[in-house]
Amino acid sequence: MSFSKILLSRSALQYNIKVISSLAGSKRIIFPVKANAYGHGLEEIVRMSASMVDCFMTATLEEAVKVRQFAPENDIFIDLPLINVDDIREAIERGFVINIATTYQLHLLEKLPHDILKGVRVQIEFDTGMNRTGFKYEDLKTVNTFFSRHPEIKVEGVFTHYATGLDYPESLRSQYKLFRKILSRIQFRYSFIHSENSAGLLAFNFSDMDYIRPGITLYGLRPSALYSISLRPVLSWKSQVVDVKSVKKGEGISYGLTFRAERDIKIATVPVGYGDGYPRSLSNKGYVIIRGKRVKIIGTICMNHLMVNVSEIEGVSVGDEVVILGEAGNDTITADEIANLAGTINYEITTRISPFIPRIIVET
Ligand SMILES: Cc1ncc(COP(=O)(O)O)c(C=O)c1O
Numbered sequence: 001m002s003f004s005k006i007l008l009s010r011s012a013l014q015y016n017i018k019v020i021s022s023l024a025g026s027k028r029i030i031f032p033v034k035a036n037a038y039g040h041g042l043e044e045i046v047r048m049s050a051s052m053v054d055c056f057m058t059a060t061l062e063e064a065v066k067v068r069q070f071a072p073e074n075d076i077f078i079d080l081p082l083i084n085v086d087d088i089r090e091a092i093e094r095g096f097v098i099n100i101a102t103t104y105q106l107h108l109l110e111k112l113p114h115d116i117l118k119g120v121r122v123q124i125e126f127d128t129g130m131n132r133t134g135f136k137y138e139d140l141k142t143v144n145t146f147f148s149r150h151p152e153i154k155v156e157g158v159f160t161h162y163a164t165g166l167d168y169p170e171s172l173r174s175q176y177k178l179f180r181k182i183l184s185r186i187q188f189r190y191s192f193i194h195s196e197n198s199a200g201l202l203a204f205n206f207s208d209m210d211y212i213r214p215g216i217t218l219y220g221l222r223p224s225a226l227y228s229i230s231l232r233p234v235l236s237w238k239s240q241v242v243d244v245k246s247v248k249k250g251e252g253i254s255y256g257l258t259f260r261a262e263r264d265i266k267i268a269t270v271p272v273g274y275g276d277g278y279p280r281s282l283s284n285k286g287y288v289i290i291r292g293k294r295v296k297i298i299g300t301i302c303m304n305h306l307m308v309n310v311s312e313i314e315g316v317s318v319g320d321e322v323v324i325l326g327e328a329g330n331d332t333i334t335a336d337e338i339a340n341l342a343g344t345i346n347y348e349i350t351t352r353i354s355p356f357i358p359r360i361i362v363e364t
Pocket of ligand 1: 032079161196197198199213214215216217223
């Protein structure tokens, strides 16, 4: 039996999908489930949401293969531009939709025989300011020429990905305008367009898009504190006490003895560490909840252990539940709180959670 578990709330996921869908109106959902569904657990998230979203977006071919196992009916879009002919062939054979975003890929496609190309389903990405992947406005001539010469390739979507949201709304507007300008100059057929991630949707909710690609909001978290939407976090993380011991005044705790007891204290050892994806930078800073009370992490966080000061709690014993992330009684430890303490973003906190911790779906 595992010491820790990740609980995934079905009702929270359904609630978030409904809230975001109603905000988006007629726009349909491409659900980003890359990086093990933002660390939540790909299988469980895909199984729970398959009937509520149109398409899943993965980063890689390997992820797409896994999604297909649990979502036989949905479209699956691979966002990273594949740069290997064998990968492209495999994606085509499996019926995935691939992102064509670079001139390098156009050369690769040229090498594929016509009968294979006939089966390709693609979306074309244009870069409107992110400078990550996607053709530039200046590439339009090349892209137009290529796809006009290859009507056998099925261009399903054309899309862009915004670099900003409410943090820099003028830039978001100008990226959107550039996307519209690009669309007005496209000379080949395509079926739909999309551009908004969670921040883009919450910031402007552009009415002329066919799809949205909300990731973090469907997991019940906000892209940043700039957005006031109320959602329900899908994930909570629980563990249990494996040892309780007394530490005498003056003794140190954990590697480097970075914590010294100023008086006699009682500590509990929790089998969670940076090997499980809990940030080591929360050493001597973070909190967990035991028996409804917040207790502080003391000493350096190890690969598979952290220690907390439980002097103020009566009767802590081996096997007691430890809430690492989530609600307990009247208190909650959020991914945002952990992220703030760790100097990162909520995305990274959930995404880093080890895939080896069992995922359990709860209905509430
Ligand atoms: C291309 C693309 N679309 C959509 C998303 C989802 O973004 P968010 O989770 O901020 O909604 C991502 C996430 O990184 C992405 O890379």
